[in-house]
Amino acid sequence: MFGQMQNWPLLVSKFLDHAAINHPSREVFSMLPEGGEFRYNYAGLSDRSKKCAQALGRLGVTLGDRVATLAWNTHRHMEIWYGASGMGAVTHTVNPRLFPEQLVYILNHAEDKVLMLDITFVPLIEKIAEHLTTVKQYIILVGRDHMPDTSLPNALCYEELLAAEGGTYEWPVFDENTACSLCYTSGTTGNPKGVLYSHRSNFLHTLLALSGDTLGITALSVILPVVPMFHANAWGIPYSATAAGAKLVLNGPHHDPETLHMLMIREGITTTAAVPTIWMGMLKYLTATGKDCGKMETVTIGGSAAPRSMIAAFQERYGVRVNHAWGMTETSPLGSLGSENAAVQGLTPEQKLDVQCKQGRSVMGVEMSIQDEEGNKLPRDGKTSGRLMVRGPWVIDSYFKSETSALEADNWFDTGDVALIDEYGYMQITDRSKDVIKSGGEWISSIDLENAAVAHPNVLEAAVIGVFHPKWDERPLLIIVPEAGKSVTHEEMTEFLSDKVAKWWLPDATVLVTELPHTATGKISKLTLREQFKDYKLPLA
Amino acid sequence: MFGQMQNWPLLVSKFLDHAAINHPSREVFSMLPEGGEFRYNYAGLSDRSKKCAQALGRLGVTLGDRVATLAWNTHRHMEIWYGASGMGAVTHTVNPRLFPEQLVYILNHAEDKVLMLDITFVPLIEKIAEHLTTVKQYIILVGRDHMPDTSLPNALCYEELLAAEGGTYEWPVFDENTACSLCYTSGTTGNPKGVLYSHRSNFLHTLLALSGDTLGITALSVILPVVPMFHANAWGIPYSATAAGAKLVLNGPHHDPETLHMLMIREGITTTAAVPTIWMGMLKYLTATGKDCGKMETVTIGGSAAPRSMIAAFQERYGVRVNHAWGMTETSPLGSLGSENAAVQGLTPEQKLDVQCKQGRSVMGVEMSIQDEEGNKLPRDGKTSGRLMVRGPWVIDSYFKSETSALEADNWFDTGDVALIDEYGYMQITDRSKDVIKSGGEWISSIDLENAAVAHPNVLEAAVIGVFHPKWDERPLLIIVPEAGKSVTHEEMTEFLSDKVAKWWLPDATVLVTELPHTATGKISKLTLREQFKDYKLPLA
């Protein structure tokens, strides 16, 4: 027997309709790649998103077509998110920081029909345009006065396209499982893989993001999603901000601490989200200038591990609560978040900080399990690490265009992360499975070693990879970028690490380099490192 | 093209699994109808809910069967909610305050197979049992030592049933549109009508309830849902508390201010929800005893209009924020809630209080429209009243066992309430359509008149109904229960009301009574009043 409630499909256009009706005058602010600023509101965003949908329709875009964006966080990018997805096409947010070959691979793999790009990226695309086999239409996200001279064939001007439309448009209604948006992983461990979100998965993820224990975005929030819209579904913020009627502040091409801080104060930001690198820069800026965080209440940090000192600084020095979050493109991305639960409520501030360094507790809707190689469930004892497996309505089923399931037995998705879950329910990433070092059949966590190593005053950045060893299969190699003008020896590092990790974890060698390779999302590329050091011979004892 | 995300059906058993895994030791406390108290946690609730499912299965309950409860808010009632719905049966929460004939009507209409009841209600059911045509099994919600002598045929003891089960049980997975629970409307305007919730509708409603702008329940919340589990889906709190891992405090059969206040302080309640009558009693108790509200942060008030003085008292005197909410059994019930949005943020405290007296802004997922009799949309101008129409995934499609849709054009459901929406987006109930008085083709709001009348110092309670008038069709009749030992004349009331409502709204007559009829949920029964006064002749001028 079925329930007798309404069949109301979960479509992302509902968020925009809700905001346009209930929060029409709530501000949406954007910095522009061509210079200057733009300010309107949800009534305006709704109106222009509809025009964008009309314009795309006129260009022949139809249900299921992929519309690629190569754009900063701007109001125009928001209009395309809603315009393309709302009309039933698929918004494909492309990461412009990928290598040109990766860009060609992704755009062709996605079979993007239209590519909408900021002027910033015109030179980049001009160079690869001849290799793009499916793109039929380029649209440049500016007004006529800023249209660049370009070799891109038949490039159209976004503002002109919109100006030609009336905006009288009702979002079509279709199956909630319809593809909504497409995002490729950041390519840290290999070639980026496409994740095809549905309207349903984005809708459910958004409702969850509004809960007080996750992002807690409300109608009174003023949110600056520093996380780029092309990175991991922008953590869902373009949807959740709209659904809540929060004021939305978009930083355009600017990621320098000075601009971000200016926005924070001038626009009255209460919450924001980004990877640790951004906040590292911000904290340095705050220290150097003696400025504070204005009305900021919370900052969500994820994408890679937030260092303890960063969490402490925000909370103790600036009174800003840190939400340490874990997720991945494949999980839309919210998987876990470090909001307090009753089990940790009574801990001391120091103990709480220990818990906050972990990656948080699984959000309602994401089931988590730690499993060994054979799929056996491991205990939640705060000690036993294993493969982090997840399941839920906004977790991937299969990669884009793949017909084989990405899941294991009982629908568990292997995240590729190695993690433990403690007795309070908090999950801690201890490694990525590809980065784990297997020494004599036992695991050594490269992350633990790196965290211990960066604490040395002369170490700026550190990475640990496993290299071949005739007896132990693999042994850890420590690769260090020293602080400017400083140095450090292998013996000093061994000495320094010896009371911080198990003896048999101590790296067999230490190498100094001037720079570590990073991926498009700012993570250390172990893949490249392993490539660089593949012929490295350990000094055998 | 479909998205490639997981097919993870939205089933309410997922809430319980989530709590059992992530918040196993979070407390669930219950007062007992047989006397005494019981305290366990989500691990325990999960375990016993599974045993309840096993026991029901052993009794022959299967997918789609209706399992009725006649019970207070207790841990056992929670176990049945999850046990019966989780196994695929339908939990039918019956309101014990209905008249015996209504009870017979509802239990037969629902075709309940099993009836699970607190000892409190054994005498009530014994009297009507011979008329219950479908109930095959009575289960009394106590242990053996409290089993009453009863004429109910073959009555079983709940605790014995559970003790016989092992609890090793995995919740079955089925279509999320499967019927989950059944609740009848409270019968204010006629016979109660059945609303058949699906797992999907309850799941979505729960995610929404967790958002900071609605109930905002988090893992740190300590919630006392005073609202009975048999009233309007208990406002979804049994689900949302579990989904958040909040501490749940259940008051059993006790609704007196003294017990509620004892729980509030002793258990550290942070949030609670009930109809205004309950809070009226609580405020009197607080004033009389000089006590405070302990750790209470918010109270959600709905079901009928929260008076301005009540909202002010909670906020100004006790520092407890009031969420004035509107909803109905047909809307699961969250439809609107008075959390602040940016448009009202800058208002003065008095103006904010004005806004809070309204019924709130529509929550994300419930679309609202004010329409005239012909279905034309009316402006959101804070002045124009019309039929309040709603739409959304937790709004009814058709009543239980009805094959005709309950919806109008474009899927709008007519709530039967008359309302306006102001320029800030806040909705205000001005009347129920059946209670509106039509004088010479124009509408007079009975609610406005009642609100104005109760402000008179000698008036305890007031109701206004329309009675026949030869010239104007209908004119308002004011029915008053005076304060103990006080009285009031028609002339005094006319004088008192004359600067508060339009002149042509002034009642044509005033009648004093000792008592007003109330429905099972504590609303004034206009239906009964109209019946009582159907032959009333207005003194014609």
Ligand SMILES: Nc1ncnc2c1ncn2[C@@H]1O[C@H](COP(=O)(O)OP(=O)(O)OP(=O)(O)O)[C@@H](O)[C@H]1O
């Ligand atoms: N708070 C965090 N702490 C540590 N690692 C994190 C955190 N949040 C995310 N990560 C890492 O980021 C990964 C998800 O990143 P993303 O989906 O952007 O692509 P990627 O995994 O870097 O790229 P690819 O899958 O293409 O190699 C997670 O699997 C995890 O390894």
Ligand SMILES: Nc1ncnc2c1ncn2[C@@H]1O[C@H](COP(=O)(O)OP(=O)(O)OP(=O)(O)O)[C@@H](O)[C@H]1O
């Ligand atoms: N905050 C509120 N202020 C005023 N009225 C409210 C409020 N909340 C709910 N109501 C009234 O309660 C109604 C919903 O009540 P419920 O679903 O329990 O059954 P009922 O309408 O009283 O009974 P029936 O439909 O059987 O006559 C709403 O339609 C509205 O009239």
Ligand SMILES: [Mg+2]
């Ligand atoms: Mg990855």
Ligand SMILES: [Mg+2]
């Ligand atoms: Mg009703």
